[in-house]
Amino acid sequence: xxxxxxxxxxxxxxxxxxxxxxxxxxxxxxxxxxxxxxxxxxxxxxxxxxxxxxxxxxxxxxxxxxxxxxxxxxxxxxxxxxxxxxxxxxxxxxxxxxxxxxxxxxxxxxxxxxxxxxxxxxxxxxxxxxxxxxxxxxxxxxxxxxxxxxxxxxxxxxxxxxxxxxxxxxxxxxxxxxxxxxxxxxxxxxxxxxxxxxxxxxxxxxxxxxxxxxxxxxxxxxxxxxxxxxxxxxxxxxxxxxxxxxxxxxxxxxxxxxxx
Amino acid sequence: xxxxxxxxxxxxxxxxxxxxxxxxxxxxxxxxxxxxxxxxxxxxxxxxxxxxxxxxxxxxxxxxxxx
Numbered sequence: 001x002x003x004x005x006x007x008x009x010x011x012x013x014x015x016x017x018x019x020x021x022x023x024x025x026x027x028x029x030x031x032x033x034x035x036x037x038x039x040x041x042x043x044x045x046x047x048x049x050x051x052x053x054x055x056x057x058x059x060x061x062x063x064x065x066x067x068x069x070x071x072x073x074x075x076x077x078x079x080x081x082x083x084x085x086x087x088x089x090x091x092x093x094x095x096x097x098x099x100x101x102x103x104x105x106x107x108x109x110x111x112x113x114x115x116x117x118x119x120x121x122x123x124x125x126x127x128x129x130x131x132x133x134x135x136x137x138x139x140x141x142x143x144x145x146x147x148x149x150x151x152x153x154x155x156x157x158x159x160x161x162x163x164x165x166x167x168x169x170x171x172x173x174x175x176x177x178x179x180x181x182x183x184x185x186x187x188x189x190x191x192x193x194x195x196x197x198x199x200x201x202x203x204x205x206x207x208x209x210x211x212x213x214x215x216x217x218x219x220x221x222x223x224x225x226x227x228x229x230x231x232x233x234x235x236x237x238x239x240x241x242x243x244x245x246x247x248x249x250x251x252x253x254x255x256x257x258x259x260x
Numbered sequence: 261x262x263x264x265x266x267x268x269x270x271x272x273x274x275x276x277x278x279x280x281x282x283x284x285x286x287x288x289x290x291x292x293x294x295x296x297x298x299x300x301x302x303x304x305x306x307x308x309x310x311x312x313x314x315x316x317x318x319x320x321x322x323x324x325x326x327x
Contacts, residue, residue, distance in 0.1 A: 018325075018326060018327025019325040019326060019327075020324075020325040020326040020327045021325070021327070022325060028325060041326060041327055042323040042324065042325065042326055043323070043324050043325065043326025043327075044294075044321050044322075044323060044324075045321060045322060045324045046267040046268070046319065046320065046321055046322075047267065047288070047293060047320045047321065047322050049266055049267055049269070049271070049286060049320070050286075053286065053287040053288055053291060054287070057291075057292060057322065057323070058323055058324055058325055059292050059323055069323070071323065072326055072327070074326050074327065084296065084299075085321075087296075087301050088294040088296055088301065088319070088321050089294070089323075091294040091295075091301050091302075091303060091304070092292060092293065092294035092321065092322070092323060093323070160327070161327075208327075209326075209327030210327065
């Protein structure tokens with residue numbers, strides 16, 4: 001069976017989804033069920049001291065026994081903040097060590113700060129974390145992150161939450177040709193065809209949040225993304241026909257045509 | 261009363277014996293949280309033996325929806 005293997009564990013789904021920007025936990029759960037995703041990202045945030053502590057929590061809607069949590073460092077702009085956040089996440093999730101590292105450069109672009117990302121990755125890998133790392137589509141940086149020991153490298157397709165799709169398939173292909181760990185497109189997917197293209201390029205998986213949560217019908221889009229990722233994967237495995245730019249090739253027999 | 265720097269805010273609380281009692285007073289006992297005290301993670305198993313003193317910096321976090 002064709003499975004996604006990350007840090008020695010197999011997953012049937014190659015679609016990873018975020019849990020942000022939904023209207024409520026019921027919609028979150030319905031969309032994630034429709035997506036078929038097994039790995040879900042979560043953010044780590046301060047509790048509101050003094051607010052009703054009995055409000056429903058994300059962990060009730062998405063039981064950690066059923067989903068693989070991927071705590072992220074969204075909103076962190078330094079290696080130190082990202083490291084602290086993931087240490088807290090590991091404590092919060094009872095020693096769970098699979099994490100998503102992202103260190104951002106500025107709040108307008110949310111582009112990764114790769115210098116801080118590399119610093120944080122070095123520390124976290126030494127501390128035993130299994131690091132899935134968000135990065136730019138720079139092949140040199142991607143390779144460095146693999147060499148540090150990250151268990152998956154996750155280049156952006158375009159800016160986080162932009163829905164602009166895959167802006168530089170050529171860089172992604174360079175990364176795919178050089179890395180051995182799973183390469184996962186993280187950020188920028190806008191619609192189903194973007195996810196299919198990422199998979200056709202040979203990506204191991206796709207991670208998205210806004211493309212589903214920001215759709216007019218998130219649950220239907222989650223279903224579309226599930227199919228797109230599966231279709232893209234199958235097309236990659238099938239091996240596409242070669243492109244012939246200047247020579248057509250008829251699909252019907254060239255002999256026995258009436259009047260010939 | 262003790263003054264704590266908690267989740268980025270200075271706030272006053274009644275003095276407590278330990279972190280477990282402090283979390284109880286916030287109704288956070290048994291909740292899925294993680295605590296950092298003065299920059300160090302406090303494991304759940306250590307709540308009963310971790311003092312909370314005037315001037316301590318605490319971070320208390322939860323998991324929320326995110327991408």
